[in-house]
Amino acid sequence: MADIEVIQSGSDPGQALRLNAAQPDPGVLTPIFCLLPSALTVLWLVTRARWFWNHNPDLRFGWLVLLMSGYLFYEAWERRPVLQLMWRRTGVALTLTGLGGLFYTQLYQAAYGLTTEGMSALGVSALMFIAGNLHYVFGREGITRFAFAFGFLFLALPIPDTIYFPLISGLQSAVASATVALLNLAGIPAEQIGNAIRLSACVVGIDEACSGIRSLQSTVLATVFIGYLTLRKRSLQAVLFGLGILLAMGGNLLRCFWLSYAAHARGPAAIDSFHDVAGWSILAFTAGGVAAAAWGLSRWERTLANPPSERPADEPS
Secondary structure: HHHHHHHOOOOOHHHHHHHHHHHHHHHHHHHHHOOOOHHHHHHHHHHHHHHHHHHHHHHHHHHHHHHHHHHHHHHHHOOOOOOOOOOOOOHHHHHHHHHHHHHHHHHHHHHOOOHHOOOHHHHHHHHHHHHHHHHHOOHHHHHHHHHEEEEEHHHOOOHHHHHHHHHHHHHHHHHHHHHHHHHHHHHOOEEEEOOOEOOOEEEEOOHHHHHHHHHHHHHHHHHHHHHHHHHHHHHHHHHHHHHHHHHHHHHHHHHHHHHHHHHHOOOOOHHHHHHHOOOHHHHHHHHHHHHHHHHHHHHHHHHHHHHOOOOOOOOOO
8 A cells, every 4th residue: 555645646647657666566475485395405405415515526516406497497587387376186196195205204304314215205396395395385287387397307416335336336446447448449458346446567456436426417517408408308418418418438448548548658647647637538528528519409499490491592694
């Protein structure tokens, strides 16, 4: 009523418009208030995951993922569906299942502490509860609209140890085998011993960092995020994801070959001298390759969506 009183008193109408604009928009506040359970669930998940983000070098990008997830939510919010506020069977089932999972996960963590398996279970339960909340507020379209923003946060959670250590072991063995093959092709005698490479001058070990898991994780994060923002077709997003994986694995293989070659030519001390340079060089190679692939696929997608008009054939003179 403040704007009406200003108009009746003969004041500047522009002031009335400013007062009216300052009033809160119930159309925005209502869905925000109804999504508070999802916000609290994300906060709970972050408070549990922050220990891994602060103490595990492979997961220090978790805080960045949280900011990126917030940006994705902001982008989706601009195109949010119509408010519904209605319970349906799917929403009730998701909400109750998510609540049950959160309850039992809390009991598990109280008994066994923070574990990677427990964090994965907590993440799945949180996403199910959030999906139920979205279904109540916006219906099925709400889940579709905001699924990527909330699901992206799952990439910052630790991989369960039952999957992580076999994956690391497999990557180490594969990198060692491929590096030995490249060294032999280059005329350098090399032999694989487990996850190590025996050269004539020394033995080069493929540790956890050299397995490529860090570059693989960062590349997955980058390709998923960039692909979602720049490409519309799911098929092209999948192509970008696959190219990123190949770049990450190929770059790590080149780094191991480079360090092994340096150790053969200059001795074991060369590994320490070139280790950081090789790591940053391959990181730049992978990042540049992903950026170039995303740019090329984006241009191709625009060309397919808007094909150039055919020029009329020249008539003979």
